[in-house]
Amino acid sequence: MENARGKLKRKNLDLIVANDVSADGVGFEHDTNAVTILSATADDISIGLTDKRAVAKAVLDAVVALRSDR
Secondary structure (H helix, E strand, O other): OHHHHHHHHHOOOOEEEEEOOOOOOOOOOOOEEEEEEEEOOOOOEEEEEEEHHHHHHHHHHHHHHHHHOO
């Protein structure tokens, strides 16, 4: 998480999605993932282990919320 937060600041990003691929059930060889969406201007959003479609929806929702705040 610290690495993602550093990259968010260093690259002046609005959002970054971080996941721990060493965790069980997470990563390329699984249908599930667990992530944290970090924002430069809002609270972090933690998404527990769930299917990748739900993760994608949460990421899109965060982008839409960010865009509507502008």
